[in-house]
Amino acid sequence: MDAQLTAFLGVAAAMVALPGADFTVVVRNALASRSAGVATALGVAGGLLVHTALAVAGLAAVLVAVPVLFRTVQLLGGAYVLYLGISALRSARHRKGPTNGTGTTTDHPDGMASAEAAVGTRRALRQGFLTNALNPKAPVLFLSLLPQFVPAGAAPLPRTVLLAAIVVLLALIWFPAVALLVDRLGRWLRRPRTARAIEGGSGAALTVLGAVLVTGTLLH
Template sequence: MDAQLIAFIGVAAGMVALPGADFTVVVRNALASRAAGVATALGVAGGLLVHTALAVAGLAAVLVTVPALFRTVQLLGGAYVLYLGISALHAARRRTTDGGGPETDQGSDTRRAGGPSVTGTGRALRQGFLTNALNPKAPVLFLSLLPQFVPDGQPPVPRTLLLATVVVLLALIWFPAVALLVDRLGRWLRRPRAARAIEGGSGAALTALGLALVTGPLLH
C-alpha cells in the first residue's frame, strides 16, 4: 500500500474542498441553474488541470521565480475575481430594488427565477475556468506540495503526473457535487430573501478576495 499516496489524497481533498473563490462561483452559478453550476464546476477542474500540467512540466517554477510574470498573473486574477464580486453585488442590489422577483421554477436546466443571472453554460464554464486558472496561489501551492509526496528514488515526472491527476479527479467529484447539492436545495435557496443574501455574501467574498490580490504584496 502506498502510504504517501493515501496521505496525499487526504491533503488534496482538503485543499480542493477548502472554501474560496472557486467554491463561491460554483455556488452562485448553481443557483441560476443546475447546468450553469455543473459547467462552472467543470471549468474549475479545467483550471486545475492547467496548474497541474504546468507543475508537471516545470513551468510553474518559472512563473514563481520571475516576479514580474508572477505579479502580472496575480493582478489579472485579482481583477477578474473583483469583477465577479462587483457584478454579484450589483445583482444583489438590483434584486433588492426589484423586490426579488417571482418565486417560480422553470426547470432544472433553465435560469431559475430568484437565482443569479448567468447567460448560458458557456459563460459559466468560462467563469469557473478563469477563476481557477488565474489564481496566483496555485503555482506556489503545487510547487511546494507535490514534491513532498514523491518518494526518494522514484522518477519525479510520472509520480508528479499521478499526483496531479488525483487533484483534478477530486475536483471533478467535489465541485459538481456542490453544484448538484445547491440545485437540490434550490427551492429554499432561491427564495428572494435567501437569494439576495447569497448573492450579496458571495459578491462581498469575491470582492474581498479580488482586492486582496490586486492591492496585496507579491504572494511568494
C-alpha cells in the same frame, strides 16, 4: 496504496474542499441553474488541470523565478475575482421577485432574476476556468506540494502525473457535487430573499478577496 499516497489524498481533498473563490463562484452559478453550476465546476477543474500541467512540466518554477510575470498574473487574477464580486453585488442589488399584480414583489420560490437566468453554460464554464486558472498561488502550491510526495528513488515524472491527476479527479467529484447539492436545495435557495442574501454574501466575499489580492500585488 503506499503511505505517502494515502497522506496526499487527505491533503489534496482538504485543499480542494477549502472554501474560496472557486467554491463561491460554483455556488453562485448553481443558483442560476444546475447546468450553469456544473459547467462552472468543470471550468474550475479545467483550471486545476492547467496548474497541475504547469507543475508537471516545471513551468511553474519559471513563474516563481520571474517576479514581474508572477505579479502580472496575480494582478489579473485579483482583478477578475474583484470583477466577479462587484457583478454579484450589482445582481443582488437589482434582484426582484415576481410582482403580485399590485406592483409589489412576492417571495415566490420560483422567482428568478433576469441576470441569474442569463448565466449560460459557456459563460459559467469560462468563469469557473478563469477564476481558478488566474490564481497565481496555485502553481506555487503545486510546485511546492507535489515533490513532497514523490518517494526517494522513484521516477519523478510518472509519480507527479499521478498526483496531479488525483487533484483534478477530486475537483471533478467535489465541485459538481456542490453544484448538484445547491440545485437540490434550489427551491429554498432560489427564493428571492434567500437568493439575494446568498448572492450578496458571495459578492461581498469575492469583492474582499479580489481587493486583497489586487492591493497586496500593488503594495509589493
